[in-house]
Every structure is written in C-alpha cells, then in structure tokens.
Amino acid sequence: MNRRDAIMALFAIGAAAVPVTSNAQALVAGRGGRVARVGVLITSLGEARAYLSATVAGLRERGWVQGKNLVLDVRSPETNVDLYPKSSAELVAARPDVILATTYLAVLAVTDETESIPVVFAAISDPVKTGLVRSLSRPGGQLTGVAFGGAPLVSKRLEILKDAFPRMARLAVLYDVDRQGEAGLAQLREAAQQLGIVLLPLGASRPEEIERAFAEMRRSAADAVLVPASIRFFFERRRIVALAARYRLPAIYEHHLTADEGGLMAYGPDFVAGFRRVAHHIDRILRGARPGDLPIEEAMRYELVVNLRTARAAGFQLSPRFIGRADRVIE
Incomplete structure (x- = not known):
C-alpha cells in the first residue's frame, strides 16, 4: 500500500487523515496548539481497518484529533512481510513522535532503524520471552504496549x-x-x-x-x-x-x-479492545512519559x-x- 492509499483508507474509517509533510503540519498548527505526529507500521490496512479505527477512536477520547492536533503517517507492506524494512525506513525518516508497530516483525523492523523514537506495540505474544523487553512492569528502552496472550x-x-x-x-x-x-x-x-x-x-x-x-x-x-x-x-x-x-x-x-x-x-x-487500549500508551508518550517506564498491559478479554x-x-x-x-x- 502506498502512502496515498493509506491516507484514503483512513478517510474510509472515519478519520480525516493528513500526510506528514511540512505543509500538512502548517495546516494543522495554523488552527492553534501542538501537532503530534504518530507513525503507524501495519501489515495490511485492509485486514486491520477495524483495529486502527479503534486506536484512532481511543486517541480522540484523549484529546488527539486528526485534522486538529494529530497527524498520522501510515505505512504498510500490504501482506508482504519481507518489505517491512523498506516501510520502516520510510516511516523513521519522517521522524514521528511515536510509532505504533502492530506486529512482532513490525517491531523488529522499526527497532532496527531507530533506537530513539518511542515504539508502542500491539498484537505481540509474550514480549518478555521473545526478548523484546526486560519485563512487563518495567520494559525499559523504547518499547511499551499491549501484549496478547503468549x-x-x-x-x-x-x-x-x-x-x-x-x-x-x-x-x-x-x-x-x-x-x-x-x-x-x-x-x-x-x-x-x-x-x-x-x-x-x-x-x-x-x-x-x-x-x-x-x-x-x-x-x-x-x-x-x-x-x-x-x-x-x-x-x-x-x-x-x-x-x-x-x-x-x-x-x-x-x-x-x-x-x-x-x-x-x-x-x-479481543483485538479491537487491545488496539483501542494502545491509545493510552501513545497518549502518555505524547505528554512526555518515557516508553520504558510505562508498564506493558495484557489483553483482558478472550x-x-x-x-x-x-x-x-x-x-x-x-x-x-x-x-x-x-x-x-x-x-
């Protein structure tokens, strides 16, 4: 999925997406206030439309609204997971404030590209056993998010x-x-x-x-x-x-x-509930929290x-x- 297709798809889930460019940021900033930039690395927007929609809704509940103070930059290799490194490099080059990486392979691709940009994950099974973080309560480093099962x-x-x-x-x-x-x-x-x-x-x-x-x-x-x-x-x-x-x-x-x-x-x-919950972690990071200090939450409903x-x-x-x-x- 190219960048234009990702943006159009976000319109389809009821969110007025704006690409991350200096013009787009000027447009949003012109309405007053800080502009938050959230990158998203998702395997297939078509497959995960409802999940990303849940995250957008969760951010809206916390005061982050697209077209006002929030810009999303969505990248997707569209089911070809071998293209994760390319999509990740493009996303990191855009220098978002935080990146939502929706799978284990997406997390690996992003952390291979940057050690400084905070990363919030979803749909990860057992992030401690797989070596992504030190512990659920104090993950350390640049990672936090919601773990699913294990x-x-x-x-x-x-x-x-x-x-x-x-x-x-x-x-x-x-x-x-x-x-x-x-x-x-x-x-x-x-x-x-x-x-x-x-x-x-x-x-x-x-x-x-x-x-x-x-x-x-x-x-x-x-x-x-x-x-x-x-x-x-x-x-x-x-x-x-x-x-x-x-x-x-x-x-x-x-x-x-x-x-x-x-x-x-x-x-x-419940993937929809989990993706809605990652908005909490993104919000905390946008307000100054360090990802490594935010406990990783585990899905509650199965x-x-x-x-x-x-x-x-x-x-x-x-x-x-x-x-x-x-x-x-x-x-």
Whole structure:
C-alpha cells in the first residue's frame, strides 16, 4: 500500500487523515496548539481497518484529533512481510513522535532503524520471552504496549481442543520458523504431557512448506492441529483452513476471523479492545512519559468462537456441553 492509499483508507474509517509533510503540519498548527505526529507500521490496512479505527477512536477520547492536533503517517507492506524494512525506513525518516508497530516483525523492523523514537506495540505474544523487553512492569528502552496472550494462551488452546475431542492423542503444531514460533513449545509440551498427548511440531513459513507440513500430519496420523499466532499464518489463513478441511483435521487458531472464514474454532484476545487500549500508551508518550517506564498491559478479554457449519461439513461431533463454552457460535 502506498502512502496515498493509506491516507484514503483512513478517510474510509472515519478519520480525516493528513500526510506528514511540512505543509500538512502548517495546516494543522495554523488552527492553534501542538501537532503530534504518530507513525503507524501495519501489515495490511485492509485486514486491520477495524483495529486502527479503534486506536484512532481511543486517541480522540484523549484529546488527539486528526485534522486538529494529530497527524498520522501510515505505512504498510500490504501482506508482504519481507518489505517491512523498506516501510520502516520510510516511516523513521519522517521522524514521528511515536510509532505504533502492530506486529512482532513490525517491531523488529522499526527497532532496527531507530533506537530513539518511542515504539508502542500491539498484537505481540509474550514480549518478555521473545526478548523484546526486560519485563512487563518495567520494559525499559523504547518499547511499551499491549501484549496478547503468549505461551499460556497456546496451552489453553490445547486444553480446548482436548475438551472438544477427548480421544485426541496426537496433536500437530504448525509453527512459524521465521518468527518466535518455538517460544511457546516448551510450555505446550509440558501441558501435552500432562494430558497424555504426543506433540508433532512442524515448522513452516512459505506456502509450499505449509502444504508439506499438512501432508506430514497425515503421514504422522495426527488427530488435530494447533496453529499458534503468526502474522504469516494470518495472511495464509485461507490456505491453512482449506488444508485442514482437505485432510479432515480439527484445528484451532488464534484469530476469530479465521473461524469466521471457515476455520473450525479460534480462541484469542479481543483485538479491537487491545488496539483501542494502545491509545493510552501513545497518549502518555505524547505528554512526555518515557516508553520504558510505562508498564506493558495484557489483553483482558478472550473469546472462543466455534464454527458449527465447518464441524458439520467435516463430520466432527461436538458435544452440547462444549458448544455451550463458546462465546460465539457460527451456525
């Protein structure tokens, strides 16, 4: 997505976006008061429109209004995560007051470019274990934000799958080898051992590797598959859902959108609420706080979504008791 497209997309979410240029700043400043510049590095504005809209709304509640005292500069590689370094370099060169980086790979790209500009993150699983910060209470350095889940959340998905399919004995885990994919496997192995389940970890990142991983699941007689959080897998979700259907493998995912689009079930955080909350961190930084002094917050609300249409099409029998656990059922 180029800069003009990003700006037009922000108009579509109800925000009068202004590009970061000296003329734009003069226009806003002419109305009186300080102009805050917030950079945004987002993987796909089209996919995350509702999330960015929530952040904009949260900033508005705190007195930061586009076209008055706030300028957003949005950059996106549009699902091609290999272009993160280019998008990040462009964003840092514009010298915003703070940058919102929406994924783990976005954070790495920004921190590779600058050590001085504060960075607020969202949609990051376990920032301590992945080495981004020292601790949640005192992250230190240039980073703060909202963490979504982590290793305990992956183990919770294992428990949900076992509850749905009590006879499950062999569980495939499709993890992203190019990300922090193995970060939660140690705790997952421990949880699996306690439940008497054999784990079959299969690493992948490229489409052809995902295809091979599912073929290996069949050869290994996997009973189900768990897909941990990964921005690559998020953009490959339709492929993964189709492969799970082809091999008739029950699958659980992080993002509710995957269940909406045909995945059997998903358990994960309320992303809209999390992205709205990052406005708090951005506001504090714009008012002079140091990011390293701002505690990282953890998502508070999690949602289990079950797609009964997918279950019926595959012939999976889910008990009424299990269906009753769901926060939302797709019929």
